[in-house]
Amino acid sequence: METMERTATPIERDIVVVEGSDARSYLQTQLTQDVEALDLGQSAWSFILDPKSSIEALVRVTRIGHDRLTLDIEPGHGDAVRKRLDGMLFRTDVRFSQTRWPGVAWRGHRVGDYSARAPIVSRCTIGGIEGVDIVGPDVEAPVGVPAVDLEELRIETGWPAMGAELVEGITPAMTGLVAATVSFDKGCYTGQELVARAHRHGAAPTRRLVHITAEPGTVTAGSELTVDGDPAGSVTSMLPSGKGLGYLARRFEVPTRAMCGATTVEITAIES
Numbered sequence: 001m002e003t004m005e006r007t008a009t010p011i012e013r014d015i016v017v018v019e020g021s022d023a024r025s026y027l028q029t030q031l032t033q034d035v036e037a038l039d040l041g042q043s044a045w046s047f048i049l050d051p052k053s054s055i056e057a058l059v060r061v062t063r064i065g066h067d068r069l070t071l072d073i074e075p076g077h078g079d080a081v082r083k084r085l086d087g088m089l090f091r092t093d094v095r096f097s098q099t100r101w102p103g104v105a106w107r108g109h110r111v112g113d114y115s116a117r118a119p120i121v122s123r124c125t126i127g128g129i130e131g132v133d134i135v136g137p138d139v140e141a142p143v144g145v146p147a148v149d150l151e152e153l154r155i156e157t158g159w160p161a162m163g164a165e166l167v168e169g170i171t172p173a174m175t176g177l178v179a180a181t182v183s184f185d186k187g188c189y190t191g192q193e194l195v196a197r198a199h200r201h202g203a204a205p206t207r208r209l210v211h212i213t214a215e216p217g218t219v220t221a222g223s224e225l226t227v228d229g230d231p232a233g234s235v236t237s238m239l240p241s242g243k244g245l246g247y248l249a250r251r252f253e254v255p256t257r258a259m260c261g262a263t264t265v266e267i268t269a270i271e272s
Helices: 023-028 078-086 150-157 192-201
Strands: 007-019 043-049 055-065 068-073 095-107 120-126 129-135 207-213 224-227 230-238 243-249 256-260 263-268
Touching (some): 007 023, 007 078, 007 129, 055 078, 055 120, 078 095, 230 256
Antiparallel strands (some): 007 068, 055 068, 207 243, 224 230, 224 256, 256 263
16 A cells, blocks of 8 residues: 555544443453553554344543543444443443544554644554544644545545444454454453354354445445355445445455446455
């Protein structure tokens, strides 16, 4: 991937604040990531799973105090995350509050040089692109720095979105994000058994997230894919440019060509 110039794009994130003397130990039993290992100010991506290991949410957990953490998630999904976690409490000192914070998504060359004072300062590299998300109640986008289309960048880097790639029945292994979201050195959490078993045996998921390329305007999200007439998967996101994401069944190798209705599409692996 070519070097990307430094950009700063305004974002919004739903925020669930979790605090109390049992906050860390409780989240440790609910998130796939090792919450207890987070240092003050440190962030990590994590899944919240149901008992069958299906993904309920992809969140970023940040330790902002000794017994105070935030979970940030795409706008519109904070309420479901809070209800899911709040509903599992039993005789624990954990309190929840919910809000929405603005932020700035820095992307591109030398973003690692950027520093800021905010509750969430999360540095990451996705698809070879450096990034820093600055999120907090008083964060404002800088003047004079170009922005980018974050949805286009999301598709290009193969990052799954709630309600598109992350829907009922999708497990961590299908997304390709296990290394970034799951700790295999922590104690039990909801949905752990199937995730750990698949990892231990090196089992390939029944389907995996892939890149899809089509002629502009010919394919839409929700369309079914076939290979040699056999059902092969589905399109989950598609840009007007013809670049998109979808899931491909395990029995089909990549790269490959598939049909989406009367349109031929190219299917390629997502580079980590």
